[in-house]
Amino acid sequence: MSQFQLYFKLGIQHILDLNGFDHILFIIALCAIYLFRDWKKVLILVTAFTIGHSLTLALATIGWIRVNSDVIEFLIPVTIALTAFVNILKPKPSKSRGVQTNYFFALFFGLIHGLGFSNYLRALLGRESSLFEPLLAFNLGLEVGQLVIVGLFLLASSIWVGIFGTNRKEWTMVISAVVLGMALMMMIDAKFW
Numbered sequence: 114m115s116q117f118q119l120y121f122k123l124g125i126q127h128i129l130d131l132n133g134f135d136h137i138l139f140i141i142a143l144c145a146i147y148l149f150r151d152w153k154k155v156l157i158l159v160t161a162f163t164i165g166h167s168l169t170l171a172l173a174t175i176g177w178i179r180v181n182s183d184v185i186e187f188l189i190p191v192t193i194a195l196t197a198f199v200n201i202l203k204p205k206p207s208k209s210r211g212v213q214t215n216y217f218f219a220l221f222f223g224l225i226h227g228l229g230f231s232n233y234l235r236a237l238l239g240r241e242s243s244l245f246e247p248l249l250a251f252n253l254g255l256e257v258g259q260l261v262i263v264g265l266f267l268l269a270s271s272i273w274v275g276i277f278g279t280n281r282k283e284w285t286m287v288i289s290a291v292v293l294g295m296a297l298m299m300m301i302d303a304k305f306w
Contacts, residue, residue: 120247123237124254127230129261135189135299136226138292140262142196143219145288146206148281149271154206159259161216165223166230167252173231175244183304185228190299192222197296200289204282230255 114122128136143162147155172178196218238247270288273279 117246117250120237120250121254121257124251124256125258125261126254127233127251128255128258135193135229136259137262138295139189139193139196139222139226140259141266142193142200142289142292142296143215144263144266144270145197145200145285145292146204147267147270148274149267151206152267155263155267156260158216158219159256159263162219162223162226163252163256163259165220166227166255167223167248169224169227170230170234170252171227171244171248173228174234174238174248178228178231180228182229182232185225187300187303188225189229190296190303192225194293194296194300196222197289197293201286201293204285204289 127133131137140159140162143158144155169178173180196215199215199218234248234251237251238244270284274281274284
């Protein structure tokens with residue numbers, strides 16, 4: 114297995130690992146207001162998030178940024194809680210065709226999540242001579258893993274709303290409320306306190 118394949122696979126595994134479900138919760142919170150037919154908006158949203166976390170992941174992994182990991186472990190559930198709370202306040206996507214506010218949230222919150230991944234990736238990389246290929250492969254693996262989560266969630270949303278006839282607003286509010294509750298528990302459990 115090549116180095117690229119190894120880090121690509123590690124990126125996918127890391128994002129799909131249920132022990133680190135905070136990232137899965139954030140992706141669900143980002144997508145809670147969408148259905149499968151909104152796939153283009155969701156793809157932009159997830160890519161904005163990936164760009165944000167790829168940037169800080171790279172900078173932190175090479176040592177240009179250093180942040181207290183306890184602070185980051187607290188801020189990650191804060192981003193999840195804020196995203197879920199905004200969904201509760203506005204449970205339907207904007208009808209505008211331009212750049213939407215949640216794209217900026219995804220990009221900005223991605224910066225915070227990338228810092229959370231950096232300790233994990235730095236430990237994996239050890240003393241690799243070149244960081245570009247492993248970082249690229251790991252980030253591409255993360256993106257593919259996120260798209261798997263998004264696809265499964267959008268499929269479930271479309272089934273519940275489209276086939277079972279669940280009210281879309283109620284679906285969004287229930288999903289967002291559950292994610293918000295879990296994020297609040299994670300904030301309380303954070304070592305930052």
